Amino acid sequence: MAVDISYPGLLLSLSFVLLAGVSSLILQLNLHRDILWGTVRTVTQLFLVGFVLRYVFQLTSPWPVLLIFAGMVSFAAGIIAGRVKNKEIPFLAPTVISMLLSYTFVTIVVTAAVVQVKPWYTPSYFIPLGGMIIGNSMNAIALSLERLFGDLRKQRDTIEMYLSLGADYREASADVFRKAVGAGMIPSINSMMGVGIVFLPGMMTGQILAGTDPLVAVKYQIVVMLMLVGSTALGSILVTYLVRRRCFSADHRLLIGQL
Amino acid sequence: MFELRKVTFGYTEKEAIIKNADVKIAKGDFVLLRGPSGSGKTTFLRLLNGLAAPREGEIFFAGKPLGAYDLTFLRRRVVYLQQTPVMLDASVRENLRLPFSFRSAGKTKAPADTELTDYLSTFLLGEVSLEDNAQNLSGGQKQRLALIRALLLKPEVLLLDEPTASLDQESRRVVEECTEILNREEGVGIVMVSHTGYVPRRVQPRVLLLEKGALTEAPPP
Numbered sequence: 352m353a354v355d356i357s358y359p360g361l362l363l364s365l366s367f368v369l370l371a372g373v374s375s376l377i378l379q380l381n382l383h384r385d386i387l388w389g390t391v392r393t394v395t396q397l398f399l400v401g402f403v404l405r406y407v408f409q410l411t412s413p414w415p416v417l418l419i420f421a422g423m424v425s426f427a428a429g430i431i432a433g434r435v436k437n438k439e440i441p442f443l444a445p446t447v448i449s450m451l452l453s454y455t456f457v458t459i460v461v462t463a464a465v466v467q468v469k470p471w472y473t474p475s476y477f478i479p480l481g482g483m484i485i486g487n488s489m490n491a492i493a494l495s496l497e498r499l500f501g502d503l504r505k506q507r508d509t510i511e512m513y514l515s516l517g518a519d520y521r522e523a524s525a526d527v528f529r530k531a532v533g534a535g536m537i538p539s540i541n542s543m544m545g546v547g548i549v550f551l552p553g554m555m556t557g558q559i560l561a562g563t564d565p566l567v568a569v570k571y572q573i574v575v576m577l578m579l580v581g582s583t584a585l586g587s588i589l590v591t592y593l594v595r596r597r598c599f600s601a602d603h604r605l606l607i608g609q610l
Numbered sequence: 611m612f613e614l615r616k617v618t619f620g621y622t623e624k625e626a627i628i629k630n631a632d633v634k635i636a637k638g639d640f641v642l643l644r645g646p647s648g649s650g651k652t653t654f655l656r657l658l659n660g661l662a663a664p665r666e667g668e669i670f671f672a673g674k675p676l677g678a679y680d681l682t683f684l685r686r687r688v689v690y691l692q693q694t695p696v697m698l699d700a701s702v703r704e705n706l707r708l709p710f711s712f713r714s715a716g717k718t719k720a721p722a723d724t725e726l727t728d729y730l731s732t733f734l735l736g737e738v739s740l741e742d743n744a745q746n747l748s749g750g751q752k753q754r755l756a757l758i759r760a761l762l763l764k765p766e767v768l769l770l771d772e773p774t775a776s777l778d779q780e781s782r783r784v785v786e787e788c789t790e791i792l793n794r795e796e797g798v799g800i801v802m803v804s805h806t807g808y809v810p811r812r813v814q815p816r817v818l819l820l821e822k823g824a825l826t827e828a829p830p831p
Contacts, residue, residue: 508692508694508696509696509698511661511692512692512696513708513712514661514685515659515661515685515689515690515691515692516685516686516689516708516709516712516759516760516763517682517683517685517686517709517712517714517715517763518682518709518712518714519682519712519713519714522711522712522713600663602660602663602676602677602681603660603681603682604660604661604662604663604681605661609621609662
């Protein structure tokens, strides 16, 4: 078991923030309000989630676990919607659908078949593993969508050249589709190259600090890295596929970037 | 061939580039579309090709509304040539054969090299090799290449957006001659945006004037 951190110890860690705040005041960085607000939010949000997780980990039915998972996915989809600059094409619904389908599938495969925890929805496994998938793949999906919308606008003339000669929307946007999916997948592939050498992943570090045998922690980390590659691929492909369809009318007109 | 009934188009709800356009274009017509820049001439061609859809009104082709067609097939019969030609970063051969790789080509065979080189020499592109990268060609060469790519589809109608804008006098003469002959001898309908004060010599054109959203018939040149 890990050594528990005492409350005085936790208070002492506030001195790091104090240091940052004082530096901001002295150097007139004007960041002290953000530092204070950030500290309050970090402590409150994490304690809140700690209490919620204590409750959630006692759940014994799959439905509330899946409901919480769906809530996490919807929240992540909301963040993506705020980040991706596009007002012409509604993409929230296809994003939520793709994330739900692909991430539920990958998380269930990991808990049921790889880790083989029984039952598969055991919240202390399903929620953190699912959360890691959602958190990482959220970036992948945002990257894919940004690339998709950006390239469809930028390559409007090329796409319309295809369409005007009788291509359907898939043929006209095949190159854009490939690049958008690739943009989402590349970061998770790159992180496989640097893991263990360039950086030690947070989950493995956390497990080691919590007293887990490093080799067990490593095995978990390998599973996590591989499942992230799979989930980002699946999520990026599905979301790009569904959202691309919405960028064209039923009669193969490009609906984006007309102004 | 084409009939527009009360067609209105605008990119936003507030403004309309084309208002209540009512016009019939008969099979084999040679139409010159004129009007000041920004008056919606390109938009008019895009509407006929189905790249843009009217906000109000309806467009008919051969008696049926455009909505009744699978546009991927119709666009091969009614080919629209963009003002700025787009070539892929690939050989001249691949660019010319591109439309034959689409699903809508069905079992139609891609044209053989001999046909492609014949077209190249007709359009004074004899010095261009089928292996050359099409993106490295000049603007005028690309424009003629785009026209050849359209002609290879044996279209019933050609929608041409200033097809001679970046051509020298000799190439311009060839392109104009070719479109006129296509129209006169093969009955290919031509709708051409043309700023240049071009007056066809082999065919009697119709002139449509697009100004301040209104489409009107003007006396032939």
